[in-house]
Every structure is written in structure tokens, then in C-alpha cells.
Amino acid sequence: MTRYLLKRLAFAALTIFAALTVNFILFRALPGDAVSGLKCRQCTPEFKEAQRAALGLDQSLWQQYVLYLKGLLHGDLGNSWRPPHPTVWSQLWDPIKRTLPMILLGTVFSVVIGVSLGLLAAWRRGSMLDRTATGMSLAAYSMPTQWLALLMVLYLAGWLGLPTSGVKDPDLEIAQLLGDVGWWELFIDQLRHMILPALAIGIVFAGDYAIITRSALVETLSEDYVLTARAKGLSRWTVIRRHALPNAALPIVTLMALSLGTVVGGVLVVEYVFSYSGIGLTVVQAISERDYPVLQGAFLLLTVAVVFANLFADLLYPKLDPRVVLR
Amino acid sequence: MTGPLLDVRQLGVEYGARRSMIDGIRRRELKGVRAVDGVSISVSGGDLVALVGESGCGKTTTAMSIAGLVPYASGSIIVEGHDLSTLSSAERRARRRRVQLVFQDPYESLDPRFQVARIVREPLDVHRVEGDRDALVREALHKVGLRPAEQFLHRYPHQLSGGQRQRVAIASALVLQPALLVADEPVSMLDTSVRAGVLELLGTLRTEGMGILMITHDLSTAARYADRICVMYLGRIVEEGPAHEVVTSPKHPYTRALVAAVPRSDGAPRDHSLMPAGETPDPSRMPSGCRFHPRCPVLASGEAARLGIADRCRGVDIELEPEVGDHRVACHAVTVSITTHP
Ligand SMILES: Nc1ncnc2c1ncn2[C@@H]1O[C@H](COP(=O)(O)OP(=O)(O)OP(=O)(O)O)[C@@H](O)[C@H]1O
Ligand SMILES: [Mg+2]
Numbered sequence: 001m002t003r004y005l006l007k008r009l010a011f012a013a014l015t016i017f018a019a020l021t022v023n024f025i026l027f028r029a030l031p032g033d034a035v036s037g038l039k040c041r042q043c044t045p046e047f048k049e050a051q052r053a054a055l056g057l058d059q060s061l062w063q064q065y066v067l068y069l070k071g072l073l074h075g076d077l078g079n080s081w082r083p084p085h086p087t088v089w090s091q092l093w094d095p096i097k098r099t100l101p102m103i104l105l106g107t108v109f110s111v112v113i114g115v116s117l118g119l120l121a122a123w124r125r126g127s128m129l130d131r132t133a134t135g136m137s138l139a140a141y142s143m144p145t146q147w148l149a150l151l152m153v154l155y156l157a158g159w160l161g162l163p164t165s166g167v168k169d170p171d172l173e174i175a176q177l178l179g180d181v182g183w184w185e186l187f188i189d190q191l192r193h194m195i196l197p198a199l200a201i202g203i204v205f206a207g208d209y210a211i212i213t214r215s216a217l218v219e220t221l222s223e224d225y226v227l228t229a230r231a232k233g234l235s236r237w238t239v240i241r242r243h244a245l246p247n248a249a250l251p252i253v254t255l256m257a258l259s260l261g262t263v264v265g266g267v268l269v270v271e272y273v274f275s276y277s278g279i280g281l282t283v284v285q286a287i288s289e290r291d292y293p294v295l296q297g298a299f300l301l302l303t304v305a306v307v308f309a310n311l312f313a314d315l316l317y318p319k320l321d322p323r324v325v326l327r
Numbered sequence: 328m329t330g331p332l333l334d335v336r337q338l339g340v341e342y343g344a345r346r347s348m349i350d351g352i353r354r355r356e357l358k359g360v361r362a363v364d365g366v367s368i369s370v371s372g373g374d375l376v377a378l379v380g381e382s383g384c385g386k387t388t389t390a391m392s393i394a395g396l397v398p399y400a401s402g403s404i405i406v407e408g409h410d411l412s413t414l415s416s417a418e419r420r421a422r423r424r425r426v427q428l429v430f431q432d433p434y435e436s437l438d439p440r441f442q443v444a445r446i447v448r449e450p451l452d453v454h455r456v457e458g459d460r461d462a463l464v465r466e467a468l469h470k471v472g473l474r475p476a477e478q479f480l481h482r483y484p485h486q487l488s489g490g491q492r493q494r495v496a497i498a499s500a501l502v503l504q505p506a507l508l509v510a511d512e513p514v515s516m517l518d519t520s521v522r523a524g525v526l527e528l529l530g531t532l533r534t535e536g537m538g539i540l541m542i543t544h545d546l547s548t549a550a551r552y553a554d555r556i557c558v559m560y561l562g563r564i565v566e567e568g569p570a571h572e573v574v575t576s577p578k579h580p581y582t583r584a585l586v587a588a589v590p591r592s593d594g595a596p597r598d599h600s601l602m603p604a605g606e607t608p609d610p611s612r613m614p615s616g617c618r619f620h621p622r623c624p625v626l627a628s629g630e631a632a633r634l635g636i637a638d639r640c641r642g643v644d645i646e647l648e649p650e651v652g653d654h655r656v657a658c659h660a661v662t663v664s665i666t667t668h669p
Contacts, residue, residue: 224435231394231428232450232499233420243438322483323439 004326008314012307019303020072020296024065027292033057055081068296077300078293088297092282096301098167099271099278102194102201103263107256109202114209115252121210122217123240134214141207145266149200149273157196165275167193197274201266205259212255216248223247249320257313261306331369332407332507332538333393333426338366339401340385340392360611362388364562365402365646370507370538375529377549377570378542379585380559384608386542387431389559390511393540394428395419407506424454427500431512433492437484443468444480447499454503467502471495471528490521497528507538515544526552546589550574558582561608561618564647568654578656580625616641617659625660634663 035051052058056067071078077088114137121133157164169189175181220226221244229239264280271280279298286294317324341359363385370376378386391397393404395411404411406422414422430436437446447467451460468476471494484492493513500508510529514522530552533539543549549556549570556573558566558581566579577583588597614621620640623631631637636659647655648662656662 224430224432225438227391227396228428228430228436228496228499229438229449230396231423232503233423233453234449238453246440247438321440323485 001326008311012311015307016300016303020300021065023296023299023303024068025061027290027295028061030290033290072300077297080294081291082289082294088293091294092279092297092301095277095279095282098190098276099267099280101190102198102276102278103267105194105198106201106205106263109199110205110209111252111256113202114206115213117206117210118213118217119240119245121214122221123236125218125221133210137207137210137214139207140203141211143204143207145200145204145269146273148203149197149270152196152200153273156199160195162196163193164196167277169193193276197270197276200270200273201263204266205263208255208259209252212251213248216251217244220244220247246320250317253313253316253320257306257309260309261302264302330408331371331374333368333370333540334405335366335368335389335393335402336405337402338363338389338392338399338404340388340397341400342388361613362562362610363392363399364610364613366559366562366564367402367647368540368557368564368567370540372506372536372538373533374555375533375539375541375553376555376557377553378540378557378559379544379546379549381608382544383610384559385562385610386559387511390428390509390540390542393509394426395423396428420454424503425506427503427505427508429493429496429500429508429510429513432516433489433496434484434516436496437492439484442481442483443473443487443495446484446495447502450499450503456503463502464498467498468495470501471498472524473498488521489517490524493517493525494528497525501532505537507540508532509540509542511542512544513541514548522548546574546585558585561613562610563618563657565619565657566655567647568650572654578650578654578661579619579658580623580660581619584624616643617645617657619658625658631660634660636660636663 033052035048035055035057049058056064059067068078077092079085079087080091117133117137121130121137124130153164156162163169167190172181172185172189176186217240221240223244226239226243229243230236234242267278268280268283270276271278272284275281283295283298285291286298314326318326339361340363341361343359366385366389368376368378368389378389380386388397392399406426409418409422411419411422441449444461444464447464448460451463456463464480465476468474468479473479473491473494479487479491479495484495487495497508497510497513508529513529514525517525526548529539529541533554541549541553546556550573553570555568556566556570557564558573558579560581566573566577566582573582574586577586590597608618608622617623617640620626623640625631626637626640631640639659643659645657645659645662647657650656650661
């Protein structure tokens, strides 16, 4: 077990290293850089050269790469290129604090909606209910995220009375400055801003969960041990709860770990539509400004999160299925 | 108690052909497959009855509807004198306890996430059996030869051999103390070396008064362990009688072909000549008349014509009719020869 863990950790380190190298190259493969886009009166070619030198862009790619790695080894993600050059870490921390709970809520939405849909479909396989549920899952699965988000802004937000942009009510912000706001009020306000973006992500990914759950359940429901349990007199629902669903949990957990990476793609779009200043919006802004250090930092964190989510899922498998032995 | 433990009469089971959405829109009626078509079997306490027949003839379907897993369309299933169709669902649940099923594949029939103790205990919990359930679990394991029981309680199915798994499956059926055990090809997935052990176990249970219906492909197994043999062909029993008689003097041409094809201990060559290839039977295209007639050697050789029954074979369906005593056959040729040469 310890050996397995060490092996996996070494492999994780390797994966992260490869990913950050690819990121480093990819961002620089984009045409233009942080300086070429500048437009101002004093932006003469000489001024631009000076700026480049200040950011280290005049050095060769290789030199820049070595510098970047050196920084990382000291836990230094670098500084943003945007004046006044705050550290990348301070740039990312606040957005992460807003995005993380939103992704969590979104995942809860998608698991609850998706697993229930998949369960219904598998339970009444071949019926009208199955076709409706499967159709809905496929629709959710193939729906463009931004389109769904816009529809929600247009139709759902007003009806539910939820805010459609930002992370905080401006009135509340002023009240907070005056110092007469309870933490409960703040919490509720944050939650209200979070619900629609989370729901958009939740619905889009619910399709994945529904399809995986249905197929996993259809498979376990056709197993002999399910029939055996029925023959012993268990009710249909008890059989699903006690035998079929736990045995179908493996692919569902795998999907949870794997989808973390794709969810971030959805976050980018959703935060843009809802002007939700989380990590997605930060990345969008950093791309338009060619702020490489911030991009590198954001994608490094994402890589680490995905790698560790998968490691965690692997460690969970033996708990879900005693036949799995970690070696 | 008088009468048999299990009395299946004229059982008919249909699988509805799946209707696709297109069929629904076009209002096309699809005919179901009649997988079991008028099966009658009875099993008494202390009886081991073997149900023999080739693949797809409806053996598993019969077993499943006896266990209440597949609804039946016609006929009746009478367990210890109670007709299942007339019972309320609560009563049926209680009845179901008296009939337990053992599946063919012990690698599939045990939940891989459960330890042996929990697998064997689950039926007791479901039926809220009074008393020390853990003691009952140990007793059942002991009975099926997993001794000492403590050594097996906390193992997962994948930590057991195939033979041991099948014993666990049997233990989880026995723990409810059923009157009847239905075993669907209980040894066909097992290594030859452990088959005898499991079959001996069934034999022991029978001598203790349990009724056993054992489904098998293998006529020689049936001949060796069963008291009675029912031969099934395309959803119906075509011959039924004491095991020894069915094997030594088969009457139905299908049984004769099966017996001739069994490997012989004296090394005599197997004889497949009696079983003409014909078309493989398919319950969705049931032949008219006697269901065996398209493959029947009696008809093919012209003997039926000589007896003057060829038209009857092709046109008139036939059910089991007593030949001598409790040996019954569903064959026009046999019926005719009895009536003409008494
Ligand atoms: N769920 C089902 N839906 C539709 N048809 C089915 C279903 N299960 C079985 N059948 C059909 O019913 C017939 C009888 O099947 P059954 O499983 O009872 O045969 P069997 O005698 O047990 O065969 P084997 O020896 O291969 O186990 C077959 O023609 C099969 O195709
Ligand atoms: Mg079968």
C-alpha cells in the first residue's frame, strides 16, 4: 500500500511536470505577447523594448523556462505582469475562494439530477419514462453551456428572483462598509449569486452522470446476484439500493474525478456569462492580456487538482469494490 | 401433508417481444415468444427431479417463474397446496420462502461486495426470521460443507473457489429452510473435480426430505442423481418418468436421440445419427402439429407414414399421455403403437 502510494505520488509529480511544461510552451505559441498589444501615446518601440526587458521577455524561451522552474521549486508562482504586479498567488486566491464552492454546488446538482435521472431510466428500462429521461440527459449532455446560461439569465433568473451577475449585492457591499451586516446575510447573498452559475454547470454535467448511471445500472441489474436477491424476496427498490447502485458506484466516482478538468472549461464560460468573478473570469482576462504567469499559475493549480482527484478516486476503489487490490 | 410440494400445471410463459417506438406509432402488434408452452411438473418431498433439454428450450424460464421472477401467462403453480395466483402479495412472499433458487453461475450469483456472512444472512433479514440469525448462518454453512464456518464468514466471493461459491449460494438458499430447491444447472460452470461434491450435497438434502428440481443439460448427470427425469423440448415436457426407465427405455424419438448421443462408459461410439440436424428450434417460430416433427426421425424415415400418422404428426399438437404407469410420453407414434398393439 505504501509502495503503491509512493509510486502514484511519483507518477503524479511527473504528470504535473509534463503539464506545466506544455502550458509554458502553449501560451507562448500564441501570436503576440503582453507588450505588443499596448496602445498609448508614450508606447514607442523603445518603450516596448524596455517593458519586454523588465518582464524578462527578451530572454530566450529556454532561459525563461529555467527561471520559471526555479521559481516554482521555491514555491514562487511569479508575479502578474499587470501593474502593480501583485503575486500570482494573491491574484488567484480570491477567485478560487469564489469558484470552489460554486463548482462544489454544481457537482452536487449534477450528481443529484444525473443519478436520479439515470436511476429512473434504468428502473423503467424501455418505458416511456426511460425514453424521456434518456432524451433529457442527451439534451443536457449536448447543450452548449453558454446557451443554457443565457437562457437561464433570460427566463429562469427573473422567475426565481435570483441575481444574474456578480458575486455580491452592491447594496450589501456598501452596508458592509458601514459595518452593520451579519455573516448569515453575507452567506445567503453569496449563495444566491452562486445558484444560477452552479445550476448551469450542474445541468450540463447531469447528462454525463445520467448516461453513465443508466448504463452502469442496466448492467448491474442484469447480474445474477440481483435476480438472486429478488428470488430471496427483496423488493425491487431494496435490490437497487443494496445491490445494484453500490455496484454501479465505480463508474460514477470515476466520472466525478475525471470531470473535474472538463468542469473548469464550463466554469470559464459560465463565469463569463454571469460576470461571476471567479477563477474562470480571471483566466479569461489573463488570456486577453497575455498575462503568462497568471495563466501558468491557474493551469498548474488545475493540473494538481485533477491529478489528486484521480489519485483519490483510485484510493477509494477498494472501498467500493473489495475485488480491487491496489498494487 | 398430502400431495406434492410443487405442482406445476400447464404452465405457459411468454416473453413480450420488445416494442420499439416505431412499432408503437405504427400500432403494429408484435407477437410474444412463448418460451414455456404447457409445462407440467410435480415434485414431492424427498424427490430429486431432473429437467433435461437442450439450450433455449425454456428450462431457466420454467425455474424462474416457479421462483416468481417471471410472470406466467397461463396455467398454475401450486406450492404446498396453495395456488400462487390466488394468493395476496404478502402471502405469496411468505410462500416464496418455501421455494428457493440456485443459479447456474456461482461467479455471477453472489454480490461481489458482500462477505459470505452477509450473503447468507440477507434472506433471514428480509423475512425477519426469529432467533439467532448468526447461528442459523453458521449452521447453513456447516450443512453445505463449508467447515469450520468461521473460516468462511468473512471472506468475499472472489476469495472462494467456484465449488465453494456454489456452496455459499446453496447455503443462502437453505438458510430459510425451504421445502423445495430449484437448482438451475448447478454444476455446469464448475470444474469437473468439484461437480460430484455439489451433486452429492443435493442428494443428501433430498434424503433429508427436501424436494429438489434440478435443471441440467446433461442426461448422464440426471440419470445418476435424479429419481425422475422430465425431458423438455421447445417449451414443453415431451417425456417424463422414473430416471432409470427414461434412460434405459426412452420412448420419445427426441429422448432416444439424446440417450444415443450420451458418451458411453463402455467406450462404444456416441451415436448422433438419431438427431438429424434439422433447424435449431426457435420458440418464436413454433412448428404446427407435434413441435418435434421437423426434426423427427420417425417421420423422416417414413415410419410415421407406415403407421398412418404422418398427417397427425404435422397437424395435431400432442401433450404427455401415460404410457405405462408413471412413464408418460408426448408422441403420436407411441400413442398409436400402444393402442394398436396393447
Ligand atoms: N428475457 C427474455 N426476453 C425474451 N426472450 C427470452 C428471455 N429470456 C429467454 N428468452 C427466450 O426464451 C427461450 C427459453 O430460454 P431459457 O433461458 O428458458 O432456455 P434454457 O432452456 O434455460 O437454455 P439454456 O440451457 O441455454 O440455459 C429462448 O428462446 C430465449 O431466447
Ligand atoms: Mg438456462
